[in-house]
């Protein structure tokens with residue numbers, strides 16, 4: 308291939324398109340399509356796949372809605388269970404039983420979601 312320059316330009320656009328797609332997918336999760344679990348699941352899968360392939364991330368609060376172990380959506384009361392204990396919010400994935408733990412007192416500041424600790428059963 309002699310057109311490496313053109314290829315570079317192409318991959319730049321690709322990343323741009325990927326971020327656009329990521330935004331689009333995140334909005335779908337936002338729109339409370341909670342009755343359609345299959346849709347939410349495939350959106351979750353796509354977000355994880357896109358992020359891995361292009362090195363981009365969805366907004367932190369979107370990641371709270373996605374189980375990274377089984378790559379499905381976590382819908383409170385449906386595919387995830389939320390409990391509060393000892394100042395922590397325990398978000399359990401009903402598919403693979405993974406528990407995501409968030410500190411309750413730091414909930415209002417998004418940056419603390421970075422330090423989300425997880426426990427595996």
Ligand SMILES: [Zn+2]
Nearest residue numbers: 374377400403
């Ligand atoms: Zn899971």
